[in-house]
Structure formats: structure tokens, C-alpha cells
Amino acid sequence: MKFIVSSTYLLKQLQVLGGVINNSNTLPILDNFLFDLDNNKLTVSASDLETTMSSVLDVDSDNQGTIAVPARLLLETLKTFPEQPLTFVVEDNNTVEISSNHGKYALAYADGAEFPKAVELANPSSTTLVGDILATAIDKTIFAAGNDDLRPVMSGVFFQFSPENLTFVATDAHKLVKYQRTDVTASQVAEFIMPKKPLTLLKGILAGSESDVIIEYNDSNAKFSFENTELICRLIDGKYPNYEAVIPKENPNVLSIARNQFLSSVKRVAIFSNKTTHQIRLKIAGAELNISAEDIDYSNKAEERLTCSYQGDDMQIGFNSRFLTEMLNNLNSDDVSLEMSLPNRAGILTPIDGLDEGENVTMLVMPVMLNS
Amino acid sequence: MSEERAIVHMDLDTFFVSCERLQDSRLNHKPILIGGTSDRGVVASCSYEARKFGIHSAMPMRMAKQLCPEAIVLRGNAATYSKYSNLVTEVIKDSVPLYEKSSVDEFFIDLTGMDKFFGCHQMAIELRQRIIRETGLPISFGLSTNKTVSKIATGQAKPNNQIRVFKGTEKPFLAPLSVRKIPMVGEVTYKSLCDLGIKKIVTVQQMPMQLMHKVLGKNGLSIWKKANGIDNSPVIQYHERKSISTERTFDKDTTDVKKLKSITIAMAENLAYQLRRGNKLTACITFKIRYSDFQTYTQQQKIPYSSLDSSILPVVLNLFEKLYNRRLLVRLIGVRFSHLVEGGHQINLFEDNEKLIRLSLAIDKMRERYGDRSVISAAGMEAKSISRWNPFSGEPPPLLPNRRR
Numbered sequence: 190m191k192f193i194v195s196s197t198y199l200l201k202q203l204q205v206l207g208g209v210i211n212n213s214n215t216l217p218i219l220d221n222f223l224f225d226l227d228n229n230k231l232t233v234s235a236s237d238l239e240t241t242m243s244s245v246l247d248v249d250s251d252n253q254g255t256i257a258v259p260a261r262l263l264l265e266t267l268k269t270f271p272e273q274p275l276t277f278v279v280e281d282n283n284t285v286e287i288s289s290n291h292g293k294y295a296l297a298y299a300d301g302a303e304f305p306k307a308v309e310l311a312n313p314s315s316t317t318l319v320g321d322i323l324a325t326a327i328d329k330t331i332f333a334a335g336n337d338d339l340r341p342v343m344s345g346v347f348f349q350f351s352p353e354n355l356t357f358v359a360t361d362a363h364k365l366v367k368y369q370r371t372d373v374t375a376s377q378v379a380e381f382i383m384p385k386k387p388l389t390l391l392k393g394i395l396a397g398s399e400s401d402v403i404i405e406y407n408d409s410n411a412k413f414s415f416e417n418t419e420l421i422c423r424l425i426d427g428k429y430p431n432y433e434a435v436i437p438k439e440n441p442n443v444l445s446i447a448r449n450q451f452l453s454s455v456k457r458v459a460i461f462s463n464k465t466t467h468q469i470r471l472k473i474a475g476a477e478l479n480i481s482a483e484d485i486d487y488s489n490k491a492e493e494r495l496t497c498s499y500q501g502d503d504m505q506i507g508f509n510s511r512f513l514t515e516m517l518n519n520l521n522s523d524d525v526s527l528e529m530s531l532p533n534r535a536g537i538l539t540p541i542d543g544l545d546e547g548e549n550v551t552m553l554v555m556p557v558m559l560n561s
Numbered sequence: 562m563s564e565e566r567a568i569v570h571m572d573l574d575t576f577f578v579s580c581e582r583l584q585d586s587r588l589n590h591k592p593i594l595i596g597g598t599s600d601r602g603v604v605a606s607c608s609y610e611a612r613k614f615g616i617h618s619a620m621p622m623r624m625a626k627q628l629c630p631e632a633i634v635l636r637g638n639a640a641t642y643s644k645y646s647n648l649v650t651e652v653i654k655d656s657v658p659l660y661e662k663s664s665v666d667e668f669f670i671d672l673t674g675m676d677k678f679f680g681c682h683q684m685a686i687e688l689r690q691r692i693i694r695e696t697g698l699p700i701s702f703g704l705s706t707n708k709t710v711s712k713i714a715t716g717q718a719k720p721n722n723q724i725r726v727f728k729g730t731e732k733p734f735l736a737p738l739s740v741r742k743i744p745m746v747g748e749v750t751y752k753s754l755c756d757l758g759i760k761k762i763v764t765v766q767q768m769p770m771q772l773m774h775k776v777l778g779k780n781g782l783s784i785w786k787k788a789n790g791i792d793n794s795p796v797i798q799y800h801e802r803k804s805i806s807t808e809r810t811f812d813k814d815t816t817d818v819k820k821l822k823s824i825t826i827a828m829a830e831n832l833a834y835q836l837r838r839g840n841k842l843t844a845c846i847t848f849k850i851r852y853s854d855f856q857t858y859t860q861q862q863k864i865p866y867s868s869l870d871s872s873i874l875p876v877v878l879n880l881f882e883k884l885y886n887r888r889l890l891v892r893l894i895g896v897r898f899s900h901l902v903e904g905g906h907q908i909n910l911f912e913d914n915e916k917l918i919r920l921s922l923a924i925d926k927m928r929e930r931y932g933d934r935s936v937i938s939a940a941g942m943e944a945k946s947i948s949r950w951n952p953f954s955g956e957p958p959p960l961l962p963n964r965r966r
Contacts, residue, residue: 362909435910466842466866466904485903486801507905533908533918558868558905558918560840 190254190279192226194246196289199275200267202233202244203260205418208390209235209242210260216305221257223304224277226250234307235260240387240422241307255301258285262296307421310412313405316350316375320398320415326357327392329368329550332515334385335361342427345382350375358432364512365432365535365553366519372547381406382425387413391420436553437535440528442501444473445541448525451478452517454493458482459510461491468557469510474503482510506532507559516552532556565728567681567704568796569670570711571689573649574699574720576666577606577637580645583697592632596622599812605637609720648696656688661796669708671796682725689723705731707792713742731790736763743787750780762788805832806847808895814853816890822881827941828896829877833870834933836898837925840905842866843898846873848880851893860884861899868906871917873898 203222214220214237223234223243228251234243256279266287276288284295327346335343340362349356354371391413395402402415406424413420455469462469462482472479476499481492506529517525522540529536538552573579577595582588592611596604602622614629626632646665653660659671670688672681685704692700703714705726713735718724726734735742740762741751757776759765765773765788773781786792807828815821825848836843847861860880867873877896885891908918924936 360910362911363907365910430911432910463903465902466907468904509907533915533922535910553910555908555910557907558837558922560837560905 190226190252190256191277192231192248192250192252193274193276194231194248195272196267196270196275197272199246200264200270202246203264203267205390205394206233206235206242206244207260207264208393209237209240209386211237218257218299218303218305220260221299221304222260222263223255223257223301225255225301227253234304236305236307237386238305239384240390240420241305242387242390242418242420243307244419245417254279255304256285257299257301257304259296259298266294308410308423310405310407310410310421313407313412314375314377314379315403315405316355316379317401317403318355318370318373320395320400320402322370322373323402323404323413324392324395324398326355326368326370327388328396329519330357330359330366331385331388331392332359332519333361333364333366333552334359337361341425342382342429345384345425346388347382347429347432348380350377350379352376352378358429360430360432360553363509363555364516365435366516367432367436367549367551367553369549369551370547371549372545379406380429381408381411382427382429383411384422384425387420387422394418435535436551437530437537440530440537442473442499442504442529444478444497444499444501444527444529445524446478446495446497446527448517448520448522448540450495451525452514454480454495455510455513455517458491458493459514461489462510466557467510468507469513470505470507470559472505473497473499473501475499501529504529504532505559506536507557508536508554509557512554516554520550520552532559565673566706567672567675568706568708568711569672569681569685569688569702569704570708570715571653571668571670571692571700571702572712572715572719573646573666574701575606575608576646576698577642578608579698580642581635581637583645584641588633592616592629594622594625594629594632594634595637596625596634598622598634598636601810601812607632645696645698649692649698649700652692652695653688656691657684659796659798661798669711669796672704686723705790707731707790708794708796709744709787709792710735710790712744713738716742732766735788735790736761736766738762740765740784740788743784745780745787746784750777750784753777765789803901804897804899805835805901806895806897807832808849808893810851810893811891814890814892816888818885821885821891821894822878823940823942825877825881825894825896826874826938828894829874830870830938830941831933832896832898833868833873834925834928836868836901837906837921838929840903841901842868842904842906843873844900844902845898846876846880847897847899848877848884849893849895849897850881850884850891852887853890853892855892856887857893858884863900866902866904866907869913869918869921871913871921872906 219236225232229247231246231248232243234241273290278286280286283297285298287294330346334346343361347358352374354369355373357368359366400416402413405412410421410423458469458480459467461484463484469480469482476496478495478497483490516538520540522543524541525538526541527536527538535553535555540550578593593608594604594611595606596602604618604620604622604625606618607616611629611632616625616628642665650662653668657670661669663669672684675681675684682704685702689700689702699721701715701718701721702723703711703718705711705714706728710726710731714724714726740746740754740759765785770785773785809824844866845861845863847859849859851857860883862876862880864876927936
């Protein structure tokens with residue numbers, strides 16, 4: 190088995206695939222890239238058992254064969270090369286020899302047959318959407334997903350496809366984000382929960398990409414195919430909580446404010462809040478928003494007043510400032526609106542401007558109970 | 562702190578008895594016992610007349626009554642004692658720069674640097690006179706360079722007197738006293754010290770520090786330091802509470818699961834209310850159970866920060882179910898919340914029910930207005946005597962913890 194490939198081209202692909210590999214693996218074979226050569230096509234795969242990603246590379250060769258090459262060693266070597274052709278030759282003594290302009294490097298490889306096979310999806314349904322749209326959907330939602338191992342369904346992003354729209358939802362039970370596209374649709378209704386890790390990878394690869402992504406899915410797995418790459422992952426098993434039911438419908442108190450101004454005030458005031466609970470208090474009366482925080486243990490205290498436009502009754506509501514900053518940071522509109530009903534009911538944060546046609550973002554944040 | 566410190570320890574003599582006598586002068590010069598009157602009650606306070614019979618505080622009430630059948634037994638009234646205690650606190654607050662109220666009837670006062678103006682000893686004497694004059698309560702004090710020596714000195718001064726231990730004379734002052742006088746040497750430590758042949762503080766003073774460390778571990782080191790009159794701990798005005806807890810010993814050991822649960826619920830409910838009133842959250846719940854053979858088991862569980870009954874009660878009950886597994890009579894159960902932080906409960910989108918939250922708010926409002934026990938869950942109604950002091954006021958608890966009605 191022998192092939193010639195450009196060093197930077199290979200590095201670029203491997204770096205993307207390397208994201209799949211865990212730092213510590215129970216199965217040593219997972220520390221490798223699988224190289225599957227078929228004449229001019231080299232398929233490289235990486236896996237952590239849950240997620241498998243593979244890319245097809247164009248190489249110069251007339252051989253076939255499969256080997257598993259140590260990922261870290263290979264990546265570190267490739268990083269140091271300037272652009273040049275590299276020749277990979279598999280020797281008899283279980284080593285693969287790489288020849289560059291500078292010299293020769295031999296590394297031990299494992300048998301490609303040991304590498305776990307990627308799952309084949311049985312009777313999948315499929316949907317196609319533009320890479321950047323998927324990347325945006327992930328970016329808008331993933332930060333709100335939880336980290337609780339006890340509630341695995343909330344540690345992922347909920348994909349809801351229908352002939353009317355595509356909906357992406359993430360929540361950790363304290364905040365919730367719903368991102369909807371009405372300009373993209375699916376042929377049939379489908380729902381599944383994607384784990385965070387493959388989504389983070391996809392987000393990185395697909396940001397700004399104009400190419401189409403084909404999403405195939407069944408009950409247990411999903412496959413994302415685009416350009417020369419394929420990502421197959423296991424879905425999170427379980428029933429996603431009924432999030433629609435917890436979004437309050439009647440919210441008579443509406444606050445509109447410049448996002449940046451609101452964000453920087455919250456950030457500043459939050460410095461003075463309790464270091465564990467990060468709680469701040471919003472007091473809204475007339476056209477004035479009063480943001481305050483206090484850390485009694487250290488006698489720290491802050492208060493800011495902002496002008497805003499407000500319709501509704503005067504009210505006081507407490508929030509974890511972290512949630513507010515995360516949400517405000519994630520939006521990119523100039524102005525936002527915060528709709529509320531009662532101090533113990535969710536606040537609904539939505540952007541007022543800056544949305545694409547057919548795009549819809551709803552963010553929900555649960556308050557903390559205030560001691561008046 | 563290179564400067565020589567001046568620490569005064571003030572202790573109200575037979576505080577509860579003195580309060581009762583202020584209210585009823587017929588009690589003067591008579592043996593008085595104050596404490597729980599049930600079979601398992603203990604003496605919380607007793608007059609000097611009663612002490613002559615060999616009675617001391619923390620002694621089972623039954624035994625005390627046998628020793629002195631003619632003693633007058635009172636159940637005591639926490640509110641009265643708190644009131645008098647606050648009167649004394651006011652006087653002290655008014656006259657000194659820094660004080661620490663370490664219990665209802667004990668105060669540490671830091672007079673360091675006051676020598677320049679008044680003379681520390683003179684000031685302490687005047688303060689004592691003023692307290693006696695204004696409140697009518699007898700009080701003793703010890704003055705020295707640190708808290709331990711002052712506290713021991715007060716113990717020596719009592720009743721109704723004062724002692725000053727000059728700098729440099731701490732060791733000779735402590736030498737002839739029993740090791741039992743050192744704060745933190747309780748019955749168990751005293752026994753193990755006795756087993757080593759250590760009875761007087763002077764023996765500890767002569768021992769090398771390493772030996773004490775070897776025998777009693779870390780505690781040995783601090784006992785050695787205290788025995789040598791070394792104590793650098795500062796006078797701290799306000800102690801932040803790191804946990805709140807309540808426990809209860811039954812009049813009669815029981816296996817009545819219904820009763821146990823009922824009391825558990827009442828305790829957890831009350832503590833959770835205290836949390837909410839103090840705007841605190843807990844992240845760790847501990848349950849404690851002691852069987853009639855005095856085997857004690859505890860188990861704790863971490864939870865997301867909360868102060869709501871609906872998230873705390875199930876955890877407490879679950880711990881109870883887990884811990885109550887021996888087929889034995891139960892002597893004591895207790896609940897403790899720790900890892901406290903300032904803040905309000907973060908409402909959960911899916912788990913918290915809006916109705917329950919509104920209910921909880923309404924109940925708290927009623928309690929605020931009509932008292933702690935105006936609204937309680939029916940399951941917890943049987944448990945009547947759960948303390949209702951506010952644990953976050955920075956004040957020490959009003960009663961000795963082992964006192965029972």
C-alpha cells in the first residue's frame with residue numbers, strides 16, 4: 190500500500206477529523222485514524238464509538254488497503270511541514286513510512302480491521318439544508334443545552350422537522366432556546382435529539398459553508414453528509430420534555446431595550462452579585478429599568494438605571510445574570526424585547542431586528558425567587 | 562499582631578436562674594432547676610444553691626431531682642432569656658469597640674489599645690458594674706491577653722466576681738487547674754487524658770508538643786497550645802452560618818414510622834422556611850438517626866441549590882427511608898442543611914409547579930405575619946416543639962441545644 194498526498198491538504202482534513210477523538214479512550218484503537226485506500230480515493234475516519242466522521246481525500250495511488258495510524262503522532266508531525274508532497278509506504282514490519290523532502294519517519298500502525306465499523310442506517314428519512322443554516326441553528330441553541338448526566342435528553346439539541354418548518358430546541362430546565370426556520374422544510378415529520386459533541390464539530394466545519402448538507406436519520410442514528418465528509422452519530426435516546434407547554438402564552442409586560450446597553454449593564458452589575466448564585470434584580474417602573482445586585486457576604490453592591498420602553502405593570506423580577514449574559518451575547522440584533530407576566534414565570538427574550546427571512550428565535554429564562 | 566492584646570470574657574452567672582429571679586423574687590436563695598421536665602430532659606441551668614447538692618448543668622433532670630427533691634423546677638422561657646440577653650448585649654455594644662456574642666450569656670470583648678484612654682481593667686470593671694446596675698443580672702469576667710485564658714479565668718472568678726490574669730502569668734495561672742477547665746476538653750477527651758495520667762494543666766505544660774500531637778492528633782496540638790496560654794483567635798463580631806440543623810430526641814424511643822416521618826417533615830419544613838426567610842439556598846442535605854443502642858448514622862445528599870419545600874422534602878424523606886433500616890428503636894432524628902449561599906430559588910421550567918410556588922409564597926407570607934406555626938403541613942403537625950429562632954440574625958441559639966421540654 191502506497192500513496193502520495195499534499196501535506197497541508199492532509200493536515201487540514203485530519204485536524205477536522207481529530208475533533209472526534211477523545212483524549213482518553215478505553216479502546217486503544219480509537220486513538221487512531223483509519224486510512225482506507227482505494228486507488229485515488231483515501232477515506233480517513235475517526236471515531237469515539239458514539240460519533241464517527243470520515244472524509245474522502247484525493248491522493249495519488251494505484252493500491253488498496255486499510256490501516257489504522259496513531260492520530261496524535263501523525264497530526265503533530267504534519268503540523269511542522271511546509272506544503273510538500275508526502276509519500277506513505279506501508280512496510281512489512283507493521284510500520285508505515287512517510288517520506289518528505291526532509292527525511293523519513295516510520296510509525297507503527299494497527300490493522301485496519303480492528304477499527305470499529307461505522308453504523309449503517311437502516312431505512313433512513315432525509316432532509317437537505319444549506320450548511321450555514323445548520324451551523325447557525327446549532328450556534329443559536331447549543332449553549333442552552335444542559336450538562337446533567339442524570340437527565341441525558343436535556344444534554345442535547347432537539348431537532349424537530351416538519352413540512353412547515355424546522356425547529357431546533359435546547360434547554361437545561363432553567364433557560365430554553367427555540368430556533369425556527371420556516372424557509373426550510375422537511376418532507377415528513379421527524380424528531381430526534383442530537384448530542385452536543387457532533388453538533389460542536391458540525392458547527393465548526395459548516396460555519397459559512399454554502400454547500401448542501403444531507404441529513405439522514407432513523408430512530409437511533411443520524412448521518413450528516415456534505416462535500417467529501419460524512420458524520421454518523423448515535424442519537425440521545427429518550428423523550429424530550431414538552432417544551433411548548435412551558436412557554437407562557439400571555440405576557441402583558443413588555444420591555445424593549447438596546448441589546449448592547451442591556452448586556453453591558455448586566456455584566457457590570459453581575460460582578461457585584463453573589464459569586465455562587467450570580468443573582469441580579471430587575472426593577473421596572475415607567476420607562477426606567479433598574480438593575481441591581483448585592484453580595485451580602487462581602488458587602489458588595491451595585492445598581493444601574495437604564496431607560497427603556499416598557500408597557501405593563503411595574504414589576505420586580507430576579508434572574509441568574511449568567512443566563513441573561515449568555516442569551517444576550519448569543520443574539521446579534523440591535524434591540525431586544527423581554528416579555529414577562531409574573532415574577533415567578535419565565536421571561537421571554539426575543540430579538541427585535543436583525544433576523545433573516547423565515548428565521549425565528551425565542552429564548553426563555555426562568556427567574557429566581559426574590560425575597561422582597 | 563505584635564501589640565499585647567486585652568481580651569475580656571464576660572459570662573452571666575446562672576443566667577436563666579437570674580432571669581427567673583428578676584421576674585419572681587420569691588425564687589431568691591432557693592435551689593432552682595431550669596430545664597426539660599420530661600424523663601429525658603436535662604438541666605439547662607441551676608442556681609448555686611442547687612449546685613451544693615452536686616447538681617450541674619447538662620445533668621439529666623431525673624437525677625437532679627433525686628439529688629435535691631426540694632428544688633423548684635422551671636421549664637424556662639426562651640423569649641424572656643433572649644430579651645434579657647439582648648439588654649446585656651445593648652449595654653456592651655454601647656460601651657466597647659469590638660465584642661463577640663458567643664452564646665446567650667457569654668461575651669468576648671476585645672479591649673486592645675484601650676489602655677491609652679481608660680485602662681482596660683478599669684474599663685472592664687466599670688462595664689461589669691454598669692451591666693449589674695442596668696439589668697440587675699449578676700455577671701463575672703476574666704481579663705487576659707487571649708480568649709482561652711480569659712474564659713478559664715471567668716470560670717474561676719464565678720460567682721459574681723472578676724479576675725485579671727497579667728501578661729506573662731498565664732502559665733502559672735493555668736498550671737494548678739484541672740485539664741477539664743480547658744474549653745474543648747469534654748468528657749471523652751478528659752477520660753483519655755486521665756488514662757494518660759494527665760489531670761492538671763501543669764502536666765500538659767510540661768509535656769512536649771509532639772507527644773500531645775501523637776496521642777490526640779490535631780486536637781492534642783490545640784489543647785497543648787491552650788494549656789500553655791497560647792490562643793491567637795480573634796474576637797469576631799459576626800459569625801456567618803455555614804449550616805442550619807435541627808434534631809430531636811424522643812421522650813420514648815420509638816419505631817413508629819408515621820411519627821418519625823411526621824417529625825422529619827416538620828423539621829425539614831421548618832428549616833426550609835428559615836432558609837427562605839434568610840434568603841438562603843442549600844446544596845447539601847444531611848439526615849441523622851440514632852438508635853436506642855446509641856449507634857448513630859448520617860447520610861448526606863447533594864442537590865441543586867434550593868430552598869423550596871417541594872425540592873427539599875422528597876430528598877429528606879428519601880434519606881430517611883435509606884437510613885432507617887435497622888429493626889431497632891429510634892432515639893433521635895435530625896436534619897441539617899449545609900453549603901448555604903445567599904440567594905433565591907432558581908425556578909425550574911419542568912420540575913417546579915407554578916401553583917406550588919405561589920402556594921409556598923402565600924404560606925410564607927402568612928407565617929411572616931402570624932408566626933412560624935400558623936400554617937404547617939398536616940403531616941408534620943404532631944411535632945410541636947421545633948425551635949423557631951431566626952438562624953441568620955448572627956445571634957447564637959437562645960437555648961442550650963440539649964434542652965428539651
